[in-house]
Amino acid sequence: MSEKFDPSQADGRWQRAWDQAQCFAADSNSTRPKSFVLEMFPYPSGRIHIGHVRNYTMGDVLARYKVMTGHEVLHPMGWDAFGMPAENAAIERKVHPGEWTYQNIANMKEQLKRLGFALDWTREFATCDPEYYGHEQALFIDLFEAGLVYRKESAVNWDPVDQTVLANEQVIDGRGWRSGALVEKRKLSQWFLKITDFAQELLSGLDELKDWPDKVKLMQENWIGKSQGLQFTFSLSDGESLDVYTTRPDTIFGASFVAVAADHPVAQKVAEGNAEAQAFIEKCREGGTTAAELETAEKLGFNTGITARHPFTGQDLPLFIANFVLMDYGTGAIMAVPGHDQRDFDFATKYGLPIIRVVAANAADADKPFAGEAEAGDGVCVNSGFIDGMSVAEAKAAVIARAESEGWGEGKTVWRLRDWGVSRQRYWGTPIPFIHCGKCGVVPVPKDQLPVTLPEDVDISIPGNPLVRHPTWKHVNCPSCGGEAERETDTLDTFVDSSWYFLRFASQPADRPFDPQEVAGWMPVQQYIGGIEHAILHLLYARFWTRALKHIGQIDVAEPFASLFTQGMVTHETYKAGDGSWLSPQEVKKEGDDWIHIESGAPVTAGRVEKMSKSKKNVVDPDEIVAQYGADAVRWFMLSDSPPERDLPWSESGIEGCGRFVQRLWRLFSLYDAGASGEDEALKRKLHQAIAAVGEDIEALAFNKAVARIYELASIVDKAAPSASRSEAIATTMLLVSPMMPHLAEEAWHAAGFEGLAAQAEWPPHDPALLVEDEVTIAVQVKGKLRDTLTVSKGLAKDELESLALASEKVQRAVDGAQIRKVIVVPDRLVNLVI
């Protein structure tokens, strides 16, 4: 064995060996238990960043561990390759988006390979491969035929300069993020997926996801936003009627006014003959919608002069147009109960409207005044006619029942979730496979004509969708009547591409999207790992697609990801110069307690530890550190220190320490001696405890704990005297670190003379009998304070422990002749003398 481990030549050598042995190609026909380990596939932006390295290292350790514990593992990798950055790059660099994308994929694949990930590259694909998106088009048509896809006029953000629709996130302060043009609301015919049909399923399905973080489930629950209440109709004084929705029908007797949104038809009608109302509506529209603005925005209203008749009391309630009522939730109109809703309370206070108590802690408090704010809590109904004395829950049911029997309202469930608009007026996406015919309407492209591919000869540098202005692409004959027709020129939201890619990883027939049998063998994904930023959209869409495909009978699994893990970010310190510009960590140094700029000597502000980003200059390039320290040290660092779900602060000393530990293990491994003899019982126990603990930690994704165990084991083995037991411990340690430091493990395994690859070796079994110590240390306390310890054999009887404790000189001194009132003996743990 050489004296140092040299990653620069060992890493590549073992990576090639794994390739040649096809170690990580998944066999769908294997009889072993199957395990599908998946990390969220990357967008091919050009370079792997450190967050990818952390994400994929975690999945890799689990995948390698699963291989070693006898599983047939599917651990694939691919590319979420459609999207806007490719179009932007095309504009900036005058290259075709496809060329740019595939070049990035080639580069990033090389980077991933240098990290030694145990990936099945035979199943690699990019979502921009016509083969992949062709199957996606087929699935889209299937969903259309099942009634889960429809078209509807919908208001979109339209950038008049770039001639495109923008996502909400791309509109900043009302302007297009790139053009800076004022964004217009435009009505366009858009494609939608009926995710709302699955709202209840997606909500109740969360309960079955035992191995998902509560945080993510809660976020999805909020997003789906189920609320139950009463929708009912007010008769208005102008002869019309108005529907309102409330989740608090129990407070209906406390309603003192009615309010509609500025965009509500009732408000529009009032504005027709009333300039003042018109001006008020305009003012409402100007209001911002950010959280901060909402926090401080004053409640404003306009009294229409119309009144609404209360269904129970017959009272005439004034009807306001109010800025805090939203058109797109419920019916866009509310009954306002100032006593029990803070917004209504603020409004009523401002406009001098009655504030009536209808819920109180008990009947005696029926006329208790309000303490300056609304009371939203539970209690009993008061001042409320026939529901007086009922609990809030009883009253809700009673009011709904009465409304239904009298025919002026009904119990209703309202969802915050909206149908998913998937139309994008973009080039670099999956073409929506439909044809518009003047005679036949919207006709799906016949499946034998799929894929509908993107034309290559496009000029993307001028604004607008190149598919629209392409000379020939959109002109086709109607598949139904044969007449002249036009292709749909919208492409699909890229979230569609990532909503079913795991199925394509599991099964890749040429003639259909996937094979249901094969999918059944692999799905659901046993462990999915990715960033928390996808907690809602991607994970909800993927759950929806899976359920939709089950609904139309294509697969038999309802939830795609049995277990989800959201890993933390990699962070780094930030530094700012006096002029506010960011400095990289290489440009600064610490002098005493202050930071200074190395070049100029000027003082520098050490900023927060933040997510690595180019703009803040606190990035570390994976390639550079792999070249410097080797893949194993980098992988080890990604796993050590922080728990995987928390942020990991990058540090120079940390990676150096990891590099040293790799060498330290190498020296330890070089002590392996097949001919050593002699038993070391104590070492054996430590070894078997470590085997069990490391395995448990990896299965629980507690990688930092597994790392700590290995540090501990390495110290113990290092200090042990040579023996057959020590050699066994050294060889076993090679296997224990193999999932985390696979290159070092292979090199040592090979140098020690073992056959085969460490990556394919069996995970060392542990002997449960060796997990318990045969000697234990007993604490001896006097009045709960530790006075002495005793080392005794395990399982010693209580009375023997007691007499041993009393015999202790230190204990006698502490007792100091006092009378012992009680003795507490916990076998194998302690003796406590109470005096």
Place this chain on the structure above:
RNA sequence: GCUGCUGUAGCUCAGUGGUAGAGCGCAUCCUUGGUAAGGCUGAGGUCGAGAGUUCAAUUCUCUCCAGCAGCACCA
């Protein structure tokens, strides 16, 4: 405002109803043919604050404080 998570050594984190731990960092010493390094030894903790339960609380319960994150005029 609502919801969730986190407070243990200088830093990053394990852990436990009964003796407070690891890595890094720091200090001392040794090695100077493992050397842009290796090793020995060591210092360092009111386990966020307070109260309760208990023979015994860092651990269980409650209250509070601080930090982080998500959601939010959702009727």
